[in-house]
Amino acid sequence: MKKYIAEIAIVKPLHNLFDYEIPSDHQEVSPGMRVTIEFGKKVVNGFVINIKESTELDPKRLKKILNVLDETPCINKELLDLFLWVSDYYHAPIGQIIGLGTPSYLRNGKEMLDVNFNEIYKRKDIKRRELELSREQLTAIEKISYSINEYHCFLLDGITGSGKTEVYKKVQEIVKKRGKQTLIIVPEKNLIPGLLQYFEDSKMNVLEYHSSLTPKKRFINWNLIQNCQADIIIGTRSSVFLKVPNLGLLIVDEEHDISLKNQSDAKYNARDIAIYRAKKNNIPIILGSATPSSETILNVLKKKYSHIKMRERINKKEIPSLKIIDMTKTKNEVLSGEVVRTIQDRLSKKEQVIIFLNRRGYSPLIYCKSCKWIPKCNQCGLNMTYHKKNKSLQCHHCFRNTQFHNKCMECNSDDISFIGEGTEKIEEVIKKEFSNSRIARVDSDSTSKKGQLQKIFEDIKSNKYDILVGTQMLSKGHHFPNVTLVVIMNIDQSLFSPRLKAIEQLAQQLIQVSGRAGRASKTGEVILQTAFPKNEDLLRLIKNGYENWVSNLLEVRKNLNLPPYKSWGVIQAKARKIYDAEKFLLKIKEKIINKDGVEVYGPMPSNMQKKANFYNLNLIIQSQTKSKLNSVLKDCIPTIKNIPYQNRIKWTIDIDPVDYD
Ligand code: ADP
Ligand code: ZN
Ligand code: ZN
Numbered sequence: 001m002k003k004y005i006a007e008i009a010i011v012k013p014l015h016n017l018f019d020y021e022i023p024s025d026h027q028e029v030s031p032g033m034r035v036t037i038e039f040g041k042k043v044v045n046g047f048v049i050n051i052k053e054s055t056e057l058d059p060k061r062l063k064k065i066l067n068v069l070d071e072t073p074c075i076n077k078e079l080l081d082l083f084l085w086v087s088d089y090y091h092a093p094i095g096q097i098i099g100l101g102t103p104s105y106l107r108n109g110k111e112m113l114d115v116n117f118n119e120i121y122k123r124k125d126i127k128r129r130e131l132e133l134s135r136e137q138l139t140a141i142e143k144i145s146y147s148i149n150e151y152h153c154f155l156l157d158g159i160t161g162s163g164k165t166e167v168y169k170k171v172q173e174i175v176k177k178r179g180k181q182t183l184i185i186v187p188e189k190n191l192i193p194g195l196l197q198y199f200e201d202s203k204m205n206v207l208e209y210h211s212s213l214t215p216k217k218r219f220i221n222w223n224l225i226q227n228c229q230a231d232i233i234i235g236t237r238s239s240v241f242l243k244v245p246n247l248g249l250l251i252v253d254e255e256h257d258i259s260l261k262n263q264s265d266a267k268y269n270a271r272d273i274a275i276y277r278a279k280k281n282n283i284p285i286i287l288g289s290a291t292p293s294s295e296t297i298l299n300v301l302k303k304k305y306s307h308i309k310m311r312e313r314i315n316k317k318e319i320p321s322l323k324i325i326d327m328t329k330t331k332n333e334v335l336s337g338e339v340v341r342t343i344q345d346r347l348s349k350k351e352q353v354i355i356f357l358n359r360r361g362y363s364p365l366i367y368c369k370s371c372k373w374i375p376k377c378n379q380c381g382l383n384m385t386y387h388k389k390n391k392s393l394q395c396h397h398c399f400r401n402t403q404f405h406n407k408c409m410e411c412n413s414d415d416i417s418f419i420g421e422g423t424e425k426i427e428e429v430i431k432k433e434f435s436n437s438r439i440a441r442v443d444s445d446s447t448s449k450k451g452q453l454q455k456i457f458e459d460i461k462s463n464k465y466d467i468l469v470g471t472q473m474l475s476k477g478h479h480f481p482n483v484t485l486v487v488i489m490n491i492d493q494s495l496f497s498p499r500l501k502a503i504e505q506l507a508q509q510l511i512q513v514s515g516r517a518g519r520a521s522k523t524g525e526v527i528l529q530t531a532f533p534k535n536e537d538l539l540r541l542i543k544n545g546y547e548n549w550v551s552n553l554l555e556v557r558k559n560l561n562l563p564p565y566k567s568w569g570v571i572q573a574k575a576r577k578i579y580d581a582e583k584f585l586l587k588i589k590e591k592i593i594n595k596d597g598v599e600v601y602g603p604m605p606s607n608m609q610k611k612a613n614f615y616n617l618n619l620i621i622q623s624q625t626k627s628k629l630n631s632v633l634k635d636c637i638p639t640i641k642n643i644p645y646q647n648r649i650k651w652t653i654d655i656d657p658v659d660y661d
Helices: 077-090 094-101 135-146 164-177 189-199 215-226 237-241 270-281 294-301 337-348 423-433 452-461 502-514 536-544 546-560 578-592 626-642
Strands: 005-010 018-021 034-039 042-052 152-158 181-185 206-209 232-235 247-253 284-289 306-310 321-326 352-356 365-368 385-387 392-394 401-403 416-419 439-442 467-470 483-488 525-530 567-575 598-611 614-623 649-655
Touching: 005 034, 005 094, 018 034, 042 094, 077 094, 077 237, 077 270, 077 626, 077 649, 094 237, 135 152, 135 164, 135 306, 152 164, 152 294, 164 181, 164 189, 164 247, 164 284, 181 237, 181 270, 189 206, 189 232, 189 452, 206 215, 232 237, 237 270, 247 270, 270 284, 294 546, 321 536, 337 352, 337 483, 337 525, 423 439, 423 467, 439 452, 483 502, 502 525, 502 536, 502 546, 536 546, 567 578, 567 598, 567 626, 578 598, 578 614, 578 626, 578 649, 598 626, 614 626, 626 649
Parallel strands: 152 284, 152 306, 181 232, 181 247, 206 232, 247 284, 321 525, 352 467, 352 483, 439 467, 483 525
Antiparallel strands: 005 018, 005 042, 034 042, 365 416, 385 392, 392 401, 567 614, 567 649, 598 614
16 A cells, blocks of 8 residues: 655744654645644644655654644645745745644644634624725725726825725725725834724624744634634734735735744845735735835835825824934924923913833933943943832843842942933932923833733723823824824934944834824824934925935935845854854855845944843855855755854844844
């Protein structure tokens, strides 16, 4: 009798598949099924990827599959092909991708559930009030509905408050009428409650999918979705891997947001996978943003995507004007006199104010005045940030953290100087200056408990706060009708950052946070405090707006031959000894350097040269085409695996990097 061999992936960062014999009483085994196998000395679950008739494995070492867990594949063909493509494109082990793309209960061998939406959830007893659509909304919906039955990528480029969500909703309704499901992907889970509220009503089954759900809930929702029990699924980046049998529409909201990219393990970008998936399924996809990324704009220019613009706010208000305050002209104050006066004015009108800065903690740098001691992280070599509330010094790069009681750790002096400010310090300054106002601080320290952030957002909306001090958590997607003033501070570092996407992200952030002001019936105002009021990027952005700014950025990138005009892959090596990392990357460079169609730069120190006791070096591989880049990197992996000291090195490949260290 013929032997059949299954190639099996294990949920571990291993690049290989493993051959096992299919027992003769289990000939039904097929790709996408879960099996148990003996792996080393352990019994583990694995996923069947391929079936073949022979193996190069020594017959004496060939083991049999112990048990088959599924009657039909729990990963269908579409999803398995997607996992394989992602693994290939990002050079990440297939097992790792399956790990990221499936609920833990499934990987642990739990039986699939035959569940029904109504058994578990109840639809919200809400009747949606029908809005009268704006002219721009109508046009957008019409354009998209022309391609409702085929692949087409739409960039819905709508300024903040132009009503993009309503466009999603209307297109989703068309898709639902055809019996199909809509998957909406957002960059951060705290954007989900707002969207749930928008979509939940008595007519739709709406499900969420993200890491804050308990493993059990995740598994239930995963099963409901694969049983076609959801009309709308709203989730974070890993939802791009959901098994949605009747997928009819993909939406990626805030497509420019780098949180759509996974930064650890497999460095996939959910937006790009979603586009691939839409193509494979021949369905439309909408990328929504008020500040589209440069790569997406380039794809519009290349006519790969259709550009739908919405340039009017629903409330007909102008986008708030941005005003620059030159901080070199003020006397060392944290808030300029003009900002204080403007805040005062807004408070007297019972309106709300946002103060935005992207730095948590009290102060990013402290030193002892008597012995000049500066606390540095001994693992990264960088300054530690002082956090007043929990009396600690924290490294914001590796999370090292020590207690600090305002005494120098070298000479015990208590003459400590605190330089610069984070959200904690600003909160303190504001409390002193506006002692009668109610202040909320919104950053990852103040909102670490479950539900805390949502509560703050609700309290902001019901006017329980006057002033909100916070990081980018405040800037994303939220709708606070009574905010009329946004003050932006502390952005100067990003103006000069060496990171590839830093300036683009800053521009997006400025527009996004400005968009929080004046969304309802009152006109908004934005003030930016900077020591570089003549900075060209700032001036162009303010004078000409984002669209013009980003097309200028593309010009610059084109002239410099940089992404998005070129494709990049970064191989990063981390090692305790810098020499090991360097030798390792040079070996890879040797292998690539003479290939046609690619250029190699490095090894060079990363932006974070040392992190958590490891030195980081990068090798940048640049190519005109993604397929060339892919094949060259693929050729490298055997070389890498043959480098004898590779166990001293942690290496990763980052394709289309957005923010690598
Ligand atoms: P965006 O995502 O483009 O910034 P939203 O979708 O959040 O904007 O819409 C802003 C606000 O306008 C929301 O409160 C939404 O309910 C409301 N809105 C959207 N479209 C309409 C409409 N046609 N008529 C009235 N209100 C609308
Ligand atoms: Zn000292
Ligand atoms: Zn550190």
